[in-house]
Amino acid sequence: MASPSDSLPLGLVAGLGLGGGIFYYRSLVQEHMARGLTPRILMTHAEVARVLDLAAARAKQELAEYLADLLGQLARGGAQLGIIPAFAPQVCATELARLSPLPLVDLLDAIAGEVTLRHLHRVAIFGARVTMETALFGRLHGVAEVVDPQPEELSRIADLYRRIVEKERASEEEFEILRNLAHTLVERERLDAILLAGTDLSFVFKPDNTDFPHVDGARVHIAAIMRSCSA
CATH class of the missing domain: 3.40.50.1860 (Rossmann fold)
Known part of the structure; x- marks a missing residue:
């Protein structure tokens, strides 16, 4: 019992x-x-x-x-x-x-609720290619504007993410590439946040090492x- x-x-x-x-x-x-x-x-x-x-x-x-x-x-x-x-x-x-x-x-409902709660209007997504290309499978439609990275940026993010999944970790270089891409997108596109829509990103970007506005989807x-x- x-x-x-x-x-x-x-x-x-x-x-x-x-x-x-x-x-x-x-x-x-x-x-x-x-x-x-x-x-x-x-x-x-x-x-x-x-x-x-x-x-x-x-x-x-x-x-x-x-x-x-x-x-x-x-x-x-x-x-x-x-x-x-x-x-x-x-x-x-x-x-x-x-x-x-x-x-x-x-x-996806949990993330849509968090985006609404925090009044985030413009976001970009980091994660697997399918997750980015479908804008979180369309679940943010009517919730926030999803801004696509440029094609070469999207491919870079997707390739890095797949490597992280396969190795179960990110090298310092991979971390810095993703971090710099996040800062570039936030500044260039005037984003409210980067949505970390890949579970393995949650043990790469932690509360104490992430210095860009973000939503940690797994958390x-x-x-x-x-x-x-x-x-």
């Missing part, structure tokens, strides 16, 4: 960039402990290359079916709330919502998860 210090059992689809999954797990444990809650987290592992390839191809139904199968494994293990801790798979968010055996804490999502599982 669950005690008052228990939270809702969470089902985390890890492996969507191993570093990102570890970041979510560590952050969720820390947030539970800070609230005096006992974390109950189940995990299963996705094939990151398969997910990224399906997302890039916009194969929404196939990707949703694959993720729903993983969520089903978590549901059978006792999870009551599902978490997709990555941005690229959100390309199939609508399809997955119909198939998922678990209720999901919507990453916003984690806050929303905690509201849902400890309500």
Whole structure:
């Protein structure tokens, strides 16, 4: 029987960039402990290359079916709330919502809510190519103006992000390139913020080393998860 210090059992689809999954797990444990809650987290592992390839191809139904199968494994293990801790798979968010055996804490809704709350009117997105090219899968339409980087800038950001996902870290040079690009875009385009829409960017750009206005999508999502599982 669950005690008052228990939270809702969470089902985390890890492996969507191993570093990102570890970041979510560590952050969720820390947030539970800070609230005096006992974390109950189940995990299963996705094939990151398969997910990224399906997302890039916009194969929404196939990707949703694959993720729903993983969520089903978590549901059978006792999870009551599902978490997709990555941005690229959100390309199939609508399809997955119909198939998922678990209720999901919507990453994109959490970010749209944060952008609205902070009255951000002009933003640019850093993350995987599919996330940038679709302007966060259209979820910010009517919420904020999304300013596209120039084509060569977008390719540079996408290539750097994929390398970070593969290596689970960023070199000092990669960090500085992204940081300088962020400053350039904020100044040239008069942006209110850079939206860090890649989970692996959250362990590259931390509160103590990020000196440009930004929205940390993964941390916003984690806050929303905690509201849902400890309500």
